[in-house]
Amino acid sequence: MSTPISDTFELQxxxxxxxxxxxxQAQRGGARSRADVAADKRERADEDGMNRNEAFDLGTELGEREAAELLAxxxxxxxxxxxxxxLCLQCGVRIPxxxxxxxxxxxxxVGCQASAE
Structure with a gap:
């Protein structure tokens, strides 16, 4: 489907x-290792009075959500x-x-997505 509409979606x-x-990349501290970034997050959480596990979990969850969106x-x-x-991967109908x-x-x-959920 190389049409002007697919080109528009590709750009988006x-x-x-x-x-x-x-x-x-910014969340991970650029070129720094993940271990270094995690240690810094835990340290900042302690300084801010947050539970270090809550702060680390929040950062990890955000990263996982963004990684899932990148995969999609x-x-x-x-x-x-x-x-x-x-085209719908399940029924082959054109998605509006x-x-x-x-x-x-x-x-x-929409119909196949509702069935999948």
Whole structure:
């Protein structure tokens, strides 16, 4: 599906991908190791009076959510590349453009998504 609409979604997905990658890199302290970043987070949590495990868990959860979104973006970009973007992976029906605008990484039509959940 190399159409103007898929090109639009590709630009949108790539912009979000760059944003998430930059955010993850900043959360991890750039080129620093994950262990160093984790130690700094725990130290800051102690200084701020937060429970160190709560602060670490929050940072880890945010990173996992962003990593999951990056994976969904990668899959959507692959579907654009192979021409299947915008088609429901389950039933093959075209996903409405309005749904793709709301959720550009959508893999299923609304009906199939509801069944999957």
């Amino acid at each position: 997905l790539r912009a979000r991908q760059r944003e998430l990658q930059a955010r993850l 973006i990668e899959r959507a970009l692959q579907r654009i590349a192979d021409g299947s973007y915008g 453009t309005a749904r793709l605008h709301a959720q550009p990484t959508a893999e299923r039509c």
